[in-house]
Amino acid sequence: SCFVVEQTPLRQCGHYTPDLYSTPVSKACKSPQQPANAFSRTWSLAQRAVRQSPTRGSSPPGVAVRCILGPVVLTVSARLLGRTAYCEADVNNNIPAEFLVKETVPEFKWHVLWEFVKPQLFALIGAVVLAFGAAILNIQIPLMLGDLVNVVARFMREHAGHYVREIRGPALKLLGLYGIQGLLTCGYIILLSQVGERVAADMRKTLFASLLRQDVAFFDANRTGQLVNRLTADIQEFKSSFKLVISQGLRSITQTVGCFVSLYVISPKLTGLTVVVLPCLVGAGALIGSFLRKLSRLAQEQVSKATGVADEALGNVRTVKAFAMEERELQLYAYEVDKSCEMNETLGSGIAVFQGLSNIALNCIVLGTIFAGGSLMAGDEMSPGDLMSFLVASQTVQSWHFVSLYIQMVRGISSGARVFEYLALQPTIPVSGGGRIPYHSLTGRVDFMNISFSYPTRPGHQILKNFNLTLPPSKTVAIVGESGGGKSTVAALLERFYDPSNGVIMLDGLDIRTLDPSWLRGQVIGFINQEPVLFGSSVMENIRFGKPEATDAEVINAAKQANAHRFITSFPDGYNTVVGERGVTLSGGQKQRIAIARALIKNPSILVLDEATSALDAESERVVQDALDRATRGRTVLIIAHRLSTIQGADLICVMSNGRIVEAGTHLELLAKGGLYSDLIRRQRAEAQK
Numbered sequence: 001s002c003f004v005v006e007q008t009p010l011r012q013c014g015h016y017t018p019d020l021y022s023t024p025v026s027k028a029c030k031s032p033q034q035p036a037n038a039f040s041r042t043w044s045l046a047q048r049a050v051r052q053s054p055t056r057g058s059s060p061p062g063v064a065v066r067c068i069l070g071p072v073v074l075t076v077s078a079r080l081l082g083r084t085a086y087c088e089a090d091v092n093n094n095i096p097a098e099f100l101v102k103e104t105v106p107e108f109k110w111h112v113l114w115e116f117v118k119p120q121l122f123a124l125i126g127a128v129v130l131a132f133g134a135a136i137l138n139i140q141i142p143l144m145l146g147d148l149v150n151v152v153a154r155f156m157r158e159h160a161g162h163y164v165r166e167i168r169g170p171a172l173k174l175l176g177l178y179g180i181q182g183l184l185t186c187g188y189i190i191l192l193s194q195v196g197e198r199v200a201a202d203m204r205k206t207l208f209a210s211l212l213r214q215d216v217a218f219f220d221a222n223r224t225g226q227l228v229n230r231l232t233a234d235i236q237e238f239k240s241s242f243k244l245v246i247s248q249g250l251r252s253i254t255q256t257v258g259c260f261v262s263l264y265v266i267s268p269k270l271t272g273l274t275v276v277v278l279p280c281l282v283g284a285g286a287l288i289g290s291f292l293r294k295l296s297r298l299a300q301e302q303v304s305k306a307t308g309v310a311d312e313a314l315g316n317v318r319t320v321k322a323f324a325m326e327e328r329e330l331q332l333y334a335y336e337v338d339k340s341c342e343m344n345e346t347l348g349s350g351i352a353v354f355q356g357l358s359n360i361a362l363n364c365i366v367l368g369t370i371f372a373g374g375s376l377m378a379g380d381e382m383s384p385g386d387l388m389s390f391l392v393a394s395q396t397v398q399s400w401h402f403v404s405l406y407i408q409m410v411r412g413i414s415s416g417a418r419v420f421e422y423l424a425l426q427p428t429i430p431v432s433g434g435g436r437i438p439y440h441s442l443t444g445r446v447d448f449m450n451i452s453f454s455y456p457t458r459p460g461h462q463i464l465k466n467f468n469l470t471l472p473p474s475k476t477v478a479i480v481g482e483s484g485g486g487k488s489t490v491a492a493l494l495e496r497f498y499d500p501s502n503g504v505i506m507l508d509g510l511d512i513r514t515l516d517p518s519w520l521r522g523q524v525i526g527f528i529n530q531e532p533v534l535f536g537s538s539v540m541e542n543i544r545f546g547k548p549e550a551t552d553a554e555v556i557n558a559a560k561q562a563n564a565h566r567f568i569t570s571f572p573d574g575y576n577t578v579v580g581e582r583g584v585t586l587s588g589g590q591k592q593r594i595a596i597a598r599a600l601i602k603n604p605s606i607l608v609l610d611e612a613t614s615a616l617d618a619e620s621e622r623v624v625q626d627a628l629d630r631a632t633r634g635r636t637v638l639i640i641a642h643r644l645s646t647i648q649g650a651d652l653i654c655v656m657s658n659g660r661i662v663e664a665g666t667h668l669e670l671l672a673k674g675g676l677y678s679d680l681i682r683r684q685r686a687e688a689q690k
C-alpha cells in the first residue's frame with residue numbers, strides 16, 4: 001500500500017515527513033499512540049505470530065521463512081508506522097480552539113464548492129482516475145507477488161530449469177507494475193495538489209474580494225484577526241481535507257478488502273541486510289526531506305506575506321475605502337496569493353516525486369526480499385500460500401483509516417462552510433455603481449437634511465437627531481462640540497461609510513445614495529484624519545495611493561503643496577524611503593503631511609479634516625496648518641475640530657450638542673453671542689493656562 005507522505009508530520013517524532021499542510025508537529029507527536037509504539041506493537045505481534053502461528057503447509061517455520069519474511073515485515077512495519085502516525089496526525093490537526101468550539105456551524109453549500117471546483121474539473125477527474133488506477137495496482141501487486149512466489153515454489157519443488165531465467169519474467173513484470181504504480185501515484189498527487197492549491201487560491205481571492213466589499217459596519221462588528229483567519233486557517237484546513245478525502249478516501253475504499261493481518265515474522269538473518277538497506281533509504285529520505293521542508297517553509301512564508309497584505313488592507317479598511325482602493329488592494333493580494341499558489345504547487349510536485357520514489361523503494365524491498373528469500377524456499381520451510389496471505393494482508397490494513405478520514409471530512413466541511421458563509425454576505429452600500437457628476441459642473445455643495453443616525457452595532461444609541469447642516473461650495477465649515485458628540489460621525493456619513501437611518505445627504509442637490517460611492521470617495525472627497533494611516537511601502541507609493549495613475553511629477557507636486565517635499569528629499573532614499581508598517585518610521589507631523597499630499601493628489605472638490613492637527617506639537621502643527629491652509633483654498637471644506645484656535649478663520653462654525661447643531665456663525669459672531677461656543681473657548685483657554 002502507499003500513503004500520502006505529504007501529510008505525515010513525523011519530523012519531530014524522529015522520522016522525516018514534509019509537512020505540506022503545516023500540521024503542528026507537536027500535536028502530531030502527542031497522538032495517543034506514538035509511532036514508536038506502533039512499531040514495537042507491530043514488532044511484538046510479529047514475534048507472537050512466529051510463536052503461535054505455524055504455517056499451514058507441512059513445512060516447519062524455519063530459516064527460509066524468516067529470511068524471506070523478516071525484511072518484508074520490517075517494510076510493512078515501516079509502512080504501518082507511517083500509516084499509524086499519519087492517522088494520528090490527522091486526528092490531532094491544528095485547528096485553533098476558536099474554530100473547534102463553535103456555537104453555530106454555518107451550512108456547507110455544495111453548489112458554491114462546485115463553482116470553485118468547476119474550473120479544475122479536468123485535473124480533478126485526472127487525479128481521481130490516476131488514484132483509482134494506483135489503488136487497483138496496489139491490489140494487483142500482492143497477487144503478482146504470489147505468482148512470483150509460485151514460480152519460486154515450483155522451482156523449489158521440481159528443481160528443474162534455471163532459477164534466474166524462470167524468475168526474470170514475473171520479476172520484470174512486477175518491476176514494471178511498481179514503476180507504473182509509482183508514476184500513477186506521482187501523477188495523481190501532482191494533479192490533486194494543483195487542484196487543491198488552485199481551488200484554495202480562488203477561494204482566498206474571492207473571500208478577500210467579498211470582505212473588501214463589505215460595509216464599514218461589518219468591520220465594526222467583526223475582528224480583523226478572525227477575518228484573516230478565515231482567509232488562512234479555514235481555507236488551509238479545507239484544502240487539506242479536500243485533498244485527503246479524495247486521495248485517501250478513494251484508496252481506502254478501493255483497497256480495504258476487510259482482511260486484517262496478524263502474521264508478523266522476524267528474520268534474524270536478514271535483519272543484518274535490512275540494517276544496511278534501511279539507513280540508506282532513511283538517509284536519502286532525510287536529504288530529500290530537508291529540501292522539501294525548506295520549500296514548505298518558503299511557501300508558508302509566502303502565504304503569511306499574502307495574509308499580511310490582507311491584514312493591512314482589512315485593518316485599514318476605512319482608508320482603503322476613503323480612497324476607493326478596493327480594486328488595487330485586491331490586485332496586490334491576488335499577486336501574493338498567486339505566488340504562494342505557485343510555490344505550493346512546486347512543493348506539491350516535490351512531495352509527489354518523493355512519494356513516487358519512496359513507493360518504488362519500499363516495494364523494491366519487498367521484491368528484493370522475495371528474490372533473496374526464494375533461494376531459502378528450497379528447504380521447503382514455507383508454503384507459497386503463507387507468503388501470499390502475508391503479502392495480501394499487508395496491503396489491506398487500511399480500514400482504521402476511515403475514522404480519521406471521517407474526522408478530517410467533518411473538519412473540512414465546517415471550515416468550508418465558514419468560508420462560504422462570508423462569501424454569501426452582501427453589503428448594504430455597494431462599492432461602486434451609480435451616478436457621477438461631471439467634474440466641471442460639480443460645485444461641491446453638501447446638505448445634511450434631517451439626518452438621524454445610530455451605529456448598526458449600537459442601534460439603541462442615537463448619535464444624530466434631525467441633524468441639519470449645509471456646506472456651501474468653496475467655503476470652510478467647522479464643527480465643534482464636546483467629545484463623543486457625533487462630529488466624526490458626520491464625516492463618516494458624508495463618506496458614505498454608513499447610511500443614515502433617516503434623512504438625506506445631498507451633493508449638488510443629488511442624494512448621495514444615488515451616486516457612485518467609488519467616485520464619491522475616490523475623486524470627490526479628500527479625507528484627512530487625526531491619525532493618518534500609511535501603508536508599509538515607499539513615500540511615493542503612499543502618496544500615489546490617492547491617485548494610482550499619478551505621475552512622479554504629480555506626486556512631487558502634491559508633496560510640495562503639503563509642505564512635505566523638503567523633508568522627503570532630506571531622506572537618503574528620498575521618495576523611495578520605505579515608511580515601515582503603518583508609517584512607524586515617520587514623525588506624526590511627517591505622516592500627517594504625507595496624508596495631506598495623498599488627499600491632495602486626487603484634487604478633491606470636498607476636503608474633510610477630522611482633527612487633522614490635534615495630535616501634533618506646536619511646531620508640527622504650524623507646518624501642517626500651513627499646508628492645510630493652502631490645501632483648502634478653492635474647495636468645500638468640513639473641519640471637525642477640537643482645538644478651536646485652528647478654526648477661527650472658518651466661514652462658518654457650528655456647535656454640536658446632543659446630536660444636532662445648536663449654534664452657528666463666524667468666530668466673532670459666536671463670541672458675541674456668549675453661548676456654548678464662547679463657553680468652549682473660555683474652557684480651553686483656562687485649560688491652556690493650567
Ligand SMILES: Nc1ncnc2c1ncn2[C@@H]1O[C@H](COP(=O)(O)OP(=O)(O)OP(=O)(O)O)[C@@H](O)[C@H]1O
Pocket residue numbers: 220455457458463481482483484485486487488489490642
Ligand atoms: N463605529 C462605531 N460603532 C459604534 N459606535 C460608535 C462608532 N464610532 C463612534 N461611535 C460612538 O458614536 C458617538 C459619537 O462618536 P464620534 O466619534 O462621532 O464623536 P466625536 O464628536 O467625533 O468625538 P471626538 O471629538 O472625541 O472625536 C460616540 O458615543 C462613540 O462612542
